[in-house]
Amino acid sequence: xRRIAFLFASVLLPLACPVQADEVQSEAPxxxxxxxxxxxxxxxGRPWGKRPPYSRRAIGTILPDNQVLVTAExxxxxxxxxxxxxxxxxxxxxxVEVVDYEANLALLKTDDVAxxxxxxxLELTHAHIGDTLSVWQLExxxxxxxxxxxxxxxxxxxxxxxxxxxLVYRMTTPLQFRDSSFTLPVIKDGKLAGLVMRYDNTTxxxxxxxxxxxxxxxxxxxxxxxxxxxxxxxxxxxxRDPQFRKYLGLDAxxxxxxxxxxxQQDGPAAQGGMEQGDVLLxxxxxxxxxxxxxxxxxYGKVGLAYLFSTKHFDGDKVKCIVFRKGEKxxxxxxxxxxxxxSYVVEPYIIDRAPKFYVLGGLVLQELSRQYLKEYxxxxxxxxxxxxxxxxxxxxxxxxxxxxxxxxLNRVLPSEMTVxxxxxxxxxxxxxxxxxxxxxxxxxxxxxxxxNGLHKIEFDGEPKIIFLDAAQVEAEAASFQKKYRLPxxxxxx
Numbered sequence: 001x002r003r004i005a006f007l008f009a010s011v012l013l014p015l016a017c018p019v020q021a022d023e024v025q026s027e028a029p030x031x032x033x034x035x036x037x038x039x040x041x042x043x044x045g046r047p048w049g050k051r052p053p054y055s056r057r058a059i060g061t062i063l064p065d066n067q068v069l070v071t072a073e074x075x076x077x078x079x080x081x082x083x084x085x086x087x088x089x090x091x092x093x094x095x096v097e098v099v100d101y102e103a104n105l106a107l108l109k110t111d112d113v114a115x116x117x118x119x120x121x122l123e124l125t126h127a128h129i130g131d132t133l134s135v136w137q138l139e140x141x142x143x144x145x146x147x148x149x150x151x152x153x154x155x156x157x158x159x160x161x162x163x164x165x166x167l168v169y170r171m172t173t174p175l176q177f178r179d180s181s182f183t184l185p186v187i188k189d190g191k192l193a194g195l196v197m198r199y200d201n202t203t204x205x206x207x208x209x210x211x212x213x214x215x216x217x218x219x220x221x222x223x224x225x226x227x228x229x230x231x232x233x234x235x236x237x238x239x240r241d242p243q244f245r246k247y248l249g250l251d252a253x254x255x256x257x258x259x260x261x262x263x264q265q266d267g268p269a270a271q272g273g274m275e276q277g278d279v280l281l282x283x284x285x286x287x288x289x290x291x292x293x294x295x296x297x298x299y300g301k302v303g304l305a306y307l308f309s310t311k312h313f314d315g316d317k318v319k320c321i322v323f324r325k326g327e328k329x330x331x332x333x334x335x336x337x338x339x340x341x342s343y344v345v346e347p348y349i350i351d352r353a354p355k356f357y358v359l360g361g362l363v364l365q366e367l368s369r370q371y372l373k374e375y376x377x378x379x380x381x382x383x384x385x386x387x388x389x390x391x392x393x394x395x396x397x398x399x400x401x402x403x404x405x406x407x408l409n410r411v412l413p414s415e416m417t418v419x420x421x422x423x424x425x426x427x428x429x430x431x432x433x434x435x436x437x438x439x440x441x442x443x444x445x446x447x448x449x450x451n452g453l454h455k456i457e458f459d460g461e462p463k464i465i466f467l468d469a470a471q472v473e474a475e476a477a478s479f480q481k482k483y484r485l486p487x488x489x490x491x492x
Contacts, residue, residue, distance in 0.1 A: 031122045032136060034084040034180050035060040035070055035094070035108065041077040042349075044371040045409070047356040047363075048485050053079060058183035059138060060108060061192055062119045063218070068094065068108040070183045071195055071209065072101045073160060075108070076350045083110055087142030090115070098221040101350055102164035102340075103229055104197060104209055105217045124211045125191035126298065127151050133171050134187045135196060135206070137178040149173025154210070156303030160197070162369070163347040165305040166229070169194055169208035175201070216310050227314040230335035233267025234260050235395070236304070239279065239290045248279055249326050257281045257323060258292040258304075264338075265399050272320070272333030279323040283307055308335060344394045344404060345369060355439045356409075358488045359446070360416035360472040361479065362456070364428060366439050367391075367405040384425045404438040408458065412483055416471055423462075430457040440491055 040053040060068035060083065068083060075081060081094045092112040099106040110116065127133055129151055137145040153170045171186070175196075184196040186208050194208035220227050236258045239245050250257060257279040263270045274280075281287070286294040286307065293301045312318060312335050320331045340346050349370040357364045365371065369391055375382040390397065390405055398405075406428040413421045428436050431445035432455050446454060449469035456465050480488050 030119045031062050032086065032138070032185060033060050033062065033068060033119070034058070034086060034088075034138065035068065035074065035183070036082045036084055036091070037075055037078050038080040039075075039077050040079050042353055044349075044354050044365075044368070044374050047354040047365055047409075048358075048487060048490070056182045057180040059136065059180050059185060060183065061185045061195070062116065062121050063107075064121045066109060066113060066116045067097070068110075068116075069192075069195070069214070070106050070108060071197065072099050072104045072106045074183050075099060075106050076101065078351075081108060083108070083115065085142070086138050086144075088140075098217075098226050099351075100217055100220075100226070100228055101348055102159065102161050103166060103213055103217050104159050104161070105195075105214060107218075107221055122185075122187075122190075122192040124215055125188050125193055126211050127154075127169055127186075127188050127193040127208075128298070129154060131188055131193075133169075133173075133193055133208070135173055135175060136185045136187060137175075138180050140179060145176070145178060147173050147175055149204075149206075151208075152205075154299040154302065156305045157207070159209075161348050163343075164229070165303065165309075166213050167210050167299075167302065167306045167310055168197070169210045171206050171208060172204050173206055174204050175199055175206070212306075212310055216313070220313065228337035229309045230312055230314045230316065231264075231268065231338045232304075232308045232318075232333060232335055233264030233269045233338070234274065234280075235262040236280065236292045237261045238292065248323070250279065250323065254281065254323065256287050256289045258288050258290065260322070262395055264395060267338070268333050268336045273329075273331045274320065274322060274333065275324065277324070280304075280320060281323055281328070282319075282321040284318050344398045344402070345391045353490055356490055357439055357442050358412070358480075358485065359442070359454070359456075360467045360475075361412040361414040362417065362420070362423075362467075363409045363412060364406055364439060364442060365409045367407055371409075386427075387425070402435075402437040406436050406439050406442070412479075414475070414479055414482075416467055416475060416479075420465055423465075426458040426460045428456070429459050431455070443489075443491070 035058045037056045038053050040050045043049050043051050056074055058070055058074050060070045063069050075096050082091050083094045084091045092110045092115045094108045094110040097107045097109045131151045132148055133151050135147045139145055149171045151169055151171045156165050157168050158165050185192055186194040194210045196206050197209040198207040239257055239259050260276055260278040260280055263274055263276050288294055292304050294307055296302050314337045316335050318333050320333055322329050346368040349368050355366050372379045372383045380388055408426040410424050411417050411420050432448050432450050434445040452469055454467040454469050
């Protein structure tokens with residue numbers, strides 16, 4: 001399922017799909033609107049500019065307080081958002097009021113209060129395995145197309161951003177392609193059970209962003225500033241292997257427990273006293289099994305991330321019992337959201353321009369997963385291997401720095417960079433003998449040239465290159481004009 005990263009790419013289904021589960025109603029319910037968005041992402045290969053704009057259409061769900069719920073993917077890097085009645089004809093501009101790219105949810109609002117007056121807000125409801133769910137789509141005429149199917153599972157899995165693991169519902173249903181299909185509401189008994197997040201047209205399986213996650217988001221959205229979903233800051237491994245359990249000192253009286261393979265430095269678990277090598281046995285009285293699951297009253301066996309991130313909020317305290325060196329210890333952990341800026345390799349950079357610094361033609365950037373995704377959907381195979389490795393293992397590799405990985409993206413040829421034109425994908429380590437911890441260090445390092453030269457060091461070949469400091473400064477304006485760059489640097 002993870003190979004389908006975005007709904008818009010996967011919901012374009014052939015019309016030959018079976019349609020026996022579809023029902024066409026004469027009128028669209030007064031609880032949904034069309035949402036039209038013009039998106040324009042930044043070009044991370046040429047970070048001073050944007051890619052051409054494109055349009056997306058979706059179905060937004062009306063909630064109380066005149067709010068419209070959609071997925072965050074829909075409004076990522078949006079230049080313009082508007083609401084449109086189901087049958088068309090009436091449109092009003094809207095804005096993104098709250099967005100959480102990790103939970104893939106966004107709330108829209110319009111200043112035209114009269115536009116939403118005829119609509120009836122939908123209430124939320126939880127769904128369970130075996131329930132019949134309905135996916136709503138709109139025909140071009142505004143009539144409602146309803147496709148039904150059973151809910152098959154509820155489990156914790158990765159969301160489109162890839163770093164966030166939250167609850168999803170899964171259902172089987174033969175969706176057809178229709179306009180406005182980027183975000184689709186999922187209904188149970190006339191109430192909103194979730195939003196279609198991903199769809200696999202080869203298996204007819206849909207992943208649903210579920211009501212519990214939406215409820216958490218809506219409660220957080222009432223606070224200012226928006227806090228986001230909490231994390232505990234651990235990586236765990238199963239303890240099913242009897243020999244591994246024996247090595248850890250777990251006796252027959254202890255049936256469960258998951259191994260703590262890594263603890264995020266200065267994260268909630270670390271601050272609460274949890275250590276690598278601990279075996280996590282309980283959270284707030286909930287027993288943890290050998291795979292890192294607990295038994296939820298509503299959904300049965302689900303991953304611990306649901307307990308930490310959805311059933312608790314930023315700032316909540318949880319009592320953890322761990323097994324360490326033959327003894328059980330009780331720890332109190334305060335859960336916190338992890339800001340995206342705290343990552344060495346940021347998992348996403350959306351709605352803001354990437355940082356860059358053009359030094360005499362050397363284009364310097366900070367490594368991010370957004371940059372890696374410039375290599376396409378299979379970026380994990382096509383992007384530079386060391387960069388992918390840095391992204392996957394950053395929590396283990398960079399505990400003592402750097403804060404960010406600065407690298408040479410490309411070289412724009414000029415008289416200042418003769419002989420360096422083919423250099424790219426090199427990790428920058430020092431400028432003028434000053435260690436570079438982030439791109440913000442570059443201007444400070446450039447203030448101290450060595451014997452009139454900028455000495456630039458890389459973790460790769462060549463190890464060192466030199467630029468004439470006076471020439472770089474003298475020709476900066478003409479270089480910028482030659483390449484028609486809006487600016488030579490974008491930092492904070």
